[in-house]
Amino acid sequence: MKLDKLIGERYKEKPADAMIDSHALMVRGGYIKQVAGGIFSSYTILRRITQKIERIIREEMDAIDGQEVLFPVVMPASLWQESGRYESVGKELLRFTDRNDTPMVLGMTHEEASVQLVKEYGQTYTKYPFMIYQIQTKFRDEARPRAGLIRVREFTMKDAYSFHTSHEDLEAYYERCYHAYERIFRRAGLPEVISVASDSGMMGGKVAHEFILLTPVGEDTIVTCGACDYRANMEAAENIVINAESSRLEPLEKVRTPGAKTIEEVCGYLGIPVEKACKAVVYQKAATGGYVVVCLRGDLEANETKIRNYLRDEIYPAAITGESGLAAGFLGPINLSGAEILFDSSLKGTGGLCCGANEDEFHYTGFQIGRDIGEVEYHDLAKVIEGGLCPKCGHPALIISRGIEVGNIFQLGDKYANAMNMRYTDESGVMRCPTMGCYGIGVGRLAASVCEAHHDQYGPIWPMSIAPWQVQICCVRADDVKVREFADELYGKLQKEGIEVIYDDRIVSAGVMFSDADLLGVPVRVIVSPRNMKDDCCEIVTRDKTVSRKAKLGEVVSSVMELVKTMNNIQ
Amino acid sequence: MKLDKLIGERYKEKPADAMIDSHALMVRGGYIKQVAGGIFSSYTILRRITQKIERIIREEMDAIDGQEVLFPVVMPASLWQESGRYESVGKELLRFTDRNDTPMVLGMTHEEASVQLVKEYGQTYTKYPFMIYQIQTKFRDEARPRAGLIRVREFTMKDAYSFHTSHEDLEAYYERCYHAYERIFRRAGLPEVISVASDSGMMGGKVAHEFILLTPVGEDTIVTCGACDYRANMEAAENIVINAESSRLEPLEKVRTPGAKTIEEVCGYLGIPVEKACKAVVYQKAATGGYVVVCLRGDLEANETKIRNYLRDEIYPAAITGESGLAAGFLGPINLSGAEILFDSSLKGTGGLCCGANEDEFHYTGFQIGRDIGEVEYHDLAKVIEGGLCPKCGHPALIISRGIEVGNIFQLGDKYANAMNMRYTDESGVMRCPTMGCYGIGVGRLAASVCEAHHDQYGPIWPMSIAPWQVQICCVRADDVKVREFADELYGKLQKEGIEVIYDDRIVSAGVMFSDADLLGVPVRVIVSPRNMKDDCCEIVTRDKTVSRKAKLGEVVSSVMELVKTMNNIQ
DSSP: OBGGGOOSOOOSSOOTTOOSHHHHHHHHTTSEEEEETTEEEEOHHHHHHHHHHHHHHHHHHHHTTEEEOBOOSEEEHHHHHHHTHHHHSOTTSOEEEOTTOOEEEEOSOOHHHHHHHHTTGGGBGGGOSEEEEEEEEEEOOOSSOBTTTTBOSEEEEEEEEEEESSHHHHHHHHHHHHHHHHHHHHHTTOTTOEEEEOOOGGGOOSOEEEEEEEOTTOSEEEEEESSSOOEEETTTOOOBOOOOOOOSOOOOEEEEOTTOOSHHHHHHHHTOOGGGEEEEEEEEETTTOOEEEEEEETTOOBOHHHHHHHHTSOEEEOOOOGGGOOOTTOOOSTTOOSSEEEEEGGGTTOOSEEEEOSSTTEEEEEEOHHHHHOOOOEEOOBOOOTTOBOTTTOOSOEEEEEEEEEEEEEEEETHHHHHTTOOEEOTTSOEEOOEEEEEEEEHHHHHHHHHHHSEETTEEOOOTTTOSOSEEEEETTTTSHHHHHHHHHHHHHHHHTTOOEEEEOOSOOHHHHHHHHHHHTOSEEEEEOHHHHHTTEEEEEETTSSOEEEEEGGGHHHHHHHHHHHHHHHO | OBGGGOOSOOOSSOOTTOOSHHHHHHHHTTSEEEEETTEEEEOHHHHHHHHHHHHHHHHHHHHTTEEEOBOOSEEEHHHHHHHTHHHHSOTTSOEEEOTTOOEEEEOSOOHHHHHHHHTTGGGBGGGOSEEEEEEEEEEOOOSSOBTTTTBOSEEEEEEEEEEESSHHHHHHHHHHHHHHHHHHHHHTTOTTOEEEEOOOGGGOOSOEEEEEEEOTTOSEEEEEESSSOOEEETTTOOOBOOOOOOOSOOOOEEEEOTTOOSHHHHHHHHTOOGGGBEEEEEEEETTTOOEEEEEEETTOOBOHHHHHHHHTSOEEEOOOOGGGOOOTTOOOSTTOOSSEEEEEGGGTTOOSEEEEOSSTTEEEEEEOHHHHHOOOOEEOOBOOOTTOBOTTTOOSOEEEEEEEEEEEEEEEETHHHHHTTOOEEOTTSOEEOOEEEEEEEEHHHHHHHHHHHSEETTEEOOOTTTOSOSEEEEETTTTSHHHHHHHHHHHHHHHHTTOOEEEEOOSOOHHHHHHHHHHHTOSEEEEEOHHHHHTTEEEEEETTSSOEEEEEGGGHHHHHHHHHHHHHHHO
C-alpha cells in the first residue's frame, strides 16, 4: 500500500508517559492509541504485525494437535464460582451484573470455560489426550497498567488447555508445548527468550514455566546461575543459605534501642552486621485478618509468594492496630503472642542474633533459636540475593535480572476438572478426574517485546517474519518523472511477485521519508532517487543496517526478492 | 484431521430450547455450546467456518481500500458520553465500573472509538476518504436472546467506518460497500440475500440498508412489492393509504358502548367495519414520561420507529395511571387533554368514524376530523399491511415476509464526528466536520444464516467456500484391511493436494457414520467400503445430493479434486 494512505500519525516527540522504548516508539510510529488506562486501539500497522504473530502461533498450536475454539469474553459468575476463583481472585477479575442483575465476569483466563466446553466430550479415556486453544480478547483489571502494550488491561491472548488421563501424559504434552513455545518465539524473531521455572500462583498446580525476554525494563525478576543453567523467576527461586555454626554462645540480653526501629537502625545502634539480626515481617491473612509474623535473616527479603503457598492462603502486608497487642517495630520470636510465627531457612544454624523484644524500645541480643525458644521448623520463605547459592549447582553464582514474561505454561493438575466435576471412565470402567495443562501467550505483549529487543533510537527493527511489510520503497523526489516512473513500476513488480510492499511516494524531504521509514521498521528498504537513477541503480538497505548495497536497475527486483528470502530463512 | 479426534459431541435429540433449525443443528452437530443466555463457546468445526467467513470479509474490505484496525471491547463511558449515546442507548449497552469506580461500557458498536482513533489523522482534506474496519467481539445485552447464533448477547462482528469530506463522496463509497456486501454474501454461499431500505435507528443518519435472508424464522419484518422492486424493512416502509372521499357527512353522536374496549369489540357492538374506527394508541416519552396519543385507522398498527423518529425521542407503551386523566380504552381525539396527539396519514380524507369519547363506556360515531376538531397535520406513523399500496409503483401489491438481518450499512452523516469535535481543513483552509458511513456484518449470525438457508432434516449443507472441510472420507468397515489401506492412502493423497479432509475411520456402523457426516455438512463425501472395493471403485456424493457417482479407485483423487474445484467456482 501507499504510505500516504496509511492511517495513523507519526510523531517526533517522545510521549511524556512512555517509560520504555517500545511504548514510545509504538505511539510515535502510529501503532497504538490509548483509549483509557491500559486500553488501546491498534492501527493497521500493528494489526498486520499481530496477525502474523497469530498465524505463527496457530501453526505451532495446530502442529501439536491443538484445536482452535472460541470462548466468550463475558462469562457468568457461576462458572467461576464452581472453581472457587470467583471468591479467591482479587480485583483484577472484573465483576459486574447484566441487565437481569445476574453476576458476570470478564474473562481474564479460561480454565473454567474450557472444562465446561469439553466436559461431555471427555467422558471416556479413549478421547484423551486433547488440547483446545483460542486467540481472543481478555480483560484483567490491573491496578497499575503501564509500559504501553507490556502491562495492559485489555489484551489479545492465545490460551490453550490440554486434558490428560495421567500425570505422565501431561508431562509429555507439556514438553511438546514447551518446544512449540520455543519455536514460536524463535519464529517471531525473539530467539533470545529463555524459559524459567515459575510459581503457578492463582492457577493451581505445581510445575510451571515462564518464557522471559531479559531486559532491564522488564517487570519480572529473574534468577539465573552464572555457573550452571539454573533459571527461575524470583517467586519460585529456592533460597539456599548455609550459616557457619556459631561457635560461641552469647547470653540472651534485653537491651534498650531508643529510636531504632528498622533493622538497619537497630544493627547500626548495636554495631552489628544486618546478617546478625532476626528480622520479623508481619502479614495478615486475607480470609481471617489473622497476623502472621515471618522471621528471617536481617539481610534478606520475604518472598510473599512462598509465604502464600506455604499458608495456602492469600496474605497482605499487615496494618498493625493498637488492639493487636503487637509492638510494631520491635517484633521478635521471643514471647510473641497474637500471631502465627514462621521461620525462614536462613535462620537455621544461626546464633548471637539481635531480635525485637515485643516491647517498645527494646531488643534482645545473643538470641539463639534452639536454646531460647526451643526447636522450630524452618521453611524457604525468603527471596534469593545476587551472588546467592545456586540451588542446582551449589555455587555462589546467582544473578538477578529483569525480564518481560512473554509466555507461560502450567501443569494445572486436577484443580479445575475436579472442582467442576469433570470425570472420565478409564480402561477398567473406573470414574476418574482428568489432569490439565494450560499455556498462554500475549500477542500484543509479544509484539512490544520484539520491539523492545530489536530497535534503535529511530524506531523498531521488525524481523521479516512479523514485519508489517517486507519491503519499503522510498521514492525520493517523486516529482522527478523518471524517478517516479521507476518507483511505480518497481512497486507493481514486487507486489506481483507476492512481496508485501509499503510505498512512500510522498513529495517530502528525504529526511522526513527516512525517519518515517525508521518508525515503520520495515526490514528491507529500496531507495529510488535522482542520484541513484543517474548511476542506473537503486540503494537496497536493511533496517538493521547489516546490508547496504547498490543494485543495477534491472536487478532490483531479483535482488530484493533474494534478500527477503534470506532474511525469512534466518528465523 | 480424523473425525475421531474432533472435539465436540454429536447428538440425535433436538435440544428442547431450539426454536429454529440452525440452532438445533449447531447444538446437535457439536458446533456450539451455551455458556449463559445468549453467550456461546464455539467448537473447532464452527471456528473453521467463521475463520473462512472472516477471510472472505477481510478480502472484500481490503478490496474497497479498508484498513484493518482493532478497537477495545471495554471502553470508558466518557467516550460514549461525548457522542451522547451513554444516555440515549438503553440497557443493551452494558455499563459497569472498573476497580477505580470509573464508569465503563462493553462495546456493542464502535463509532465513538473510530472517531477517537482517526481524529488526528483526519485533520486535512487530503487524507480523505478512508475506511477502517475490525473483526472483534461485541456485547449487546439483549433482553431476549434466542434462536442460537441468530440473536445472541456476545458475538463476533466486522464493523467498518468510513470518513468523507462530502455527502457525494460518502454516497459513492456507500455504493462500493453495498456491492462489496453483495460479493461477501454471494461468496459465503448466500446469494439469496436481498437488501432493503432500513431505518437507521440509534445510529443516526438518514440512508441505511439491511441485508436480509428471507426466511419464516427470521425476526425482522420485510416489506417487498410483488409488482416492482421496492424493498424495505417494516420500520422504514412508507405506508400509503388513500381513503375514498366520504360522500355523506354523518352527525357526531355520543353513544354508550358498554363493556366494549378494544377496537374489535366496539366495532362489533356498533356493527361497523374496523376501517371506520379511529384507533388511539398511547405512548410515554422516555425522557419526561409525557403521554403521546397516536390516532390511526382502526385496521392499522402503529409503527413505533416512525413515531420515535417523528418525535426525535425514545417512547414506550404507556402505563395509564389514575392521575393521568386519561380514560383507558375510551381515548379519542375529541376533547382529549393531558396528552400530545398525533394523526396518522391513514385518517386523511376519512369521515363517519367511531372514536373514543374520553369518558368511560362512551364512544362517538360520525366523527369527521376537519369538521369536529379542525384541520390537523397528518404524518406517516403506521405499519404497512399485506396488499397495501407500494410507495414506489403505487400498486396494491405489498408483501410482508420475515427475514434475518445478516448485515447493515448506514450513512451516518456527521452525528459522531460533530459531537466528538472532529474537524479537517478543506482546500480553502476552512475547518469542516467530516461525514461518516458505517458497515456491519455479524460473523456468527452469517454462519447460522447459511445453515438456516441450506440444510435438510439431517444437518447443514455447507457451501464449499465456508465449509469446515472440503471433503469427508467415510471408511465404512475400517476393520477391513483393504478398505482401511485404501482410505488411509486416499486421506494422505488428498491432503497432499491441499484439500481439507476430515477422515472418519472409526469402527462404527455405516448409519452412525453417515448421520455424523450429515451433521458435519461437508460438501463432498467419499465412501470407501468393502462392497465398493469389490467393484474397484469408491462412491463420491455431495452433501446437497446433486452429485452421486462411482469413481474407479485410480481416479478418485482427480475426480474429487475436480468436484471441489467446480463447487468452489459456483460461488
